[in-house]
Amino acid sequence: MLKLYGFAVSNYYNMVKLALLEKDLPFEEVPFYAGQTPEALAISPRGKVPVLGVPQGFINETAVILPYIDDTQPGPKLLPADPFQRARVLALAKEIELYIELPARASFA
Template sequence: MIILHGFAASNYYNLVKHVLLYKEIPFQENLIYSTSDKLLTISPAGKVPAITTANGHHISESSVICDFIEEAYPAKPLYPAEAGERATVRQIMKIAELYLELPSRRLIRYALSGTAAPEALQDEVRQVLNRGIGAMQRLCQFSPWIAGKQLTMADIYVYYVNTIVDSFASSQLNWDILDEIPGMKEWHNSMSKSAIAKSVDADRAANMPEFMKYVKEQIAQAKTERNSPP
């Protein structure tokens, strides 16, 4: 049985969890946070999520985990059969990650602390987001799924990318980013109504108080270490 390591407040953890649930693959969850020394034994960069396979292999990085799951458990495929169409799905996933999720992530610390990000940082993030918006406008089909007629890995991946974009970048920049991509908000709302998304989102909400307590403890510890004499 697969073991999924991480925590439900993480969007990357949740997208892997969604894939496992969609494919009806048995798995166990192991609650572990990013700074845990134990995590380094299963995730070389100390990032979540990570999985331990039934054969004892440790795999990290969400896109790599998704590809492993697809190859090891081909039932209910999430990639098209044709190579070019598979590449398009992966292209959408990569662009969403690089040009929407990662720049939005730079604003999380300010959103969580209730402060505004510096204007220079806001300008940098806007520039990258504009590039991502343009690319997604050209790539996404929403007919009815993000890459065409078939539900693919890109639908699950982008849905959880959007949770970061909408929660942090939109609020910090006072900008409805998802609305800039025609069809994105309607598609996202449709995805959110699935039984799997509702279950995953409920687990996320349940984990959030503990995660926020953990974040505050880490901030307090960092302040203490900075103020300690050498």
């Protein structure tokens, strides 16, 4: 079973979680707060979340995890087949990540 390492307040964690839910895949959530300990770095080389645990090992970086899920797992495709429509969806996701969610973090406290 796929394992999702991370914590729920992370937008990146939630991007991967939503992809897994959208595809209706079984997965286990593993609380993981990353950091720079040897144990954490063995799972996540930069000490970041999310990480996807797969039978062969660990995959990090959201932009790598999402296409991996789409390419290897059943369920509805996460992106449109048409290149222009796909670009529009990816641009919207990038807009939310860079220009809405990251600045909004300043108000989390």
